[in-house]
Amino acid sequence: MVEIKFNGKRYAYWQQVSISASVDDLAASVQLGVTRSGTGERLGINENSVVEVLIADTVVATIRPDMVNRHVNANSHSIAIEARSLGRELVDCQYSQTLSGLKLAEIVKRLCSTFNVPVQIDADTTLVPDFALQCESPANALINAARAANLLLYATPDGGLKLTEPTSAAPVATLVYGEQIEQFSVVDEYKLRFSEYLVKGYDYASDKALKGGVKDAGIGYFRPLHIMADKAGQSLGGCDRRAELERNRRKARAHRIDLDVYGWTHAGGVWEINTQVRVVIPDEDIDGVYLIGDRAFSLDDQQGSMTRLTVMRREAFLGEEAPAKAKKAAKHKKAKSKPIIYASDLE
Known part of the structure; x- marks a missing residue:
């Protein structure tokens, strides 16, 4: 059974439920719906509400509503809720911030703190020389930096984020x-794969251009992908390593x-x-x-x-x-x- 909990109240027996989460998304998504006889009344959720979603008394998502739709006719009323977890602000908002000389973990902490999003760090991270946002989504920059570091950054049941390695634990089932x-x-x-990957960068310390490349032997026709390396990615072993990561990750995915x-x-x-x-x-x-x-x-x-x-x-x-x-x-x-x-x- 799915329940939602807020303001000391619990509502259960939803007839339509969809609760989704991904390691490639900073916000879990929730859709709930129910239809009952009679005219009903307002649920009490507003734009500032923080709602826990539970399955069998276990919290699986902590959300803010994107939309609440109440429909009423002479015989029945229905309520539909669309919502996402607290990390949605990192996805939706356009923000500017420059951070220098910090490890990736500290960058994640600072941005999450700015948007009041809980965060768990469960990985050692390297130094990011420069990290800059200019009127852009924090989510895109954070996900790209996490991928360059071979880490995952994803939504957690408390509405926050977790920065960690892909698990190597034994199968749960x-x-x-x-x-x-x-x-x-x-x-x-197949569209995820390319015949060759060329990563270009620039070393400002030595004032010289950098590049590295690798091929995917499984693609037998010309289909190149050229990538401009950010400074965060260059710290992982140079452009050659970045190109290998991109090829191998795409082949597997x-x-x-x-x-x-x-x-x-x-x-x-x-x-x-x-x-x-x-x-x-x-x-x-x-x-x-x-x-x-x-x-x-x-x-x-x-x-x-x-x-x-x-x-x-x-x-x-x-x-x-x-x-x-x-x-x-x-x-x-x-x-x-x-x-x-x-x-x-x-x-």
Whole structure:
């Protein structure tokens, strides 16, 4: 069951639910809807409200509303809420700030403090010689700096952000097609890849131009990507290393799997991004450990409670070459599908 909590009140039994988060986004997104008989009354949420979203008494998002829509007719009333977590201000706002001689962790802390966004730092970070925003979104600059450092920066349940490495922890669950997995999609997004990567920069200390490049041997036609390196990225080993990171990350991200699994939890709790799962799909020769990059909870009167997980190899977030293909999956007996619980069955 999904509940929202604010001003000491709790509202439950939402009929339509979508709660999504991604390691590539600084704000989680929430959509809730319900229709009841009668004319109803205002929910009490306004533009300044901070709302906790709970699943099974676990906070999964802390949000501010983007829109509240109340619709009333002679027989019923409905409420629809669209909202995002507190990091949305870093996404929406245009801001100017210049910071010099600070580590990436301190830059993240300062910008989050400015916008009153909680932050957790769980990584060692290098010095960023110069970091400047000029009438631009803080989110874009922060995400680019985190990627250049091979780190993740993503929304947390308290509404804030976490700067950390892609997890190397053991899988939290094993998901088998026909058992926990209802359906899946294997996605090869070829447009993410280029035949060659050229990174250009400038060393102001020595007053000389810099460049580095690398090729993707899998692309057999001319499709170049030229990148102007920022100063934050150059601290990771130069333009050659930056080009390698870009190629390897794009090769890994071009192949992903979307999984629809029953319910919103596993044995250890609610599904979370930046955790690993073992995925077994025998007919696709898939049996390996993948990192959850995107997670979306949903509830409707057709499928009941479901979770969409987008998983990729951990190398997709590290910029490392993918390992050799895993051995063919062992055969699993196909278990009976778990019954779907409809919203109308909730008590």
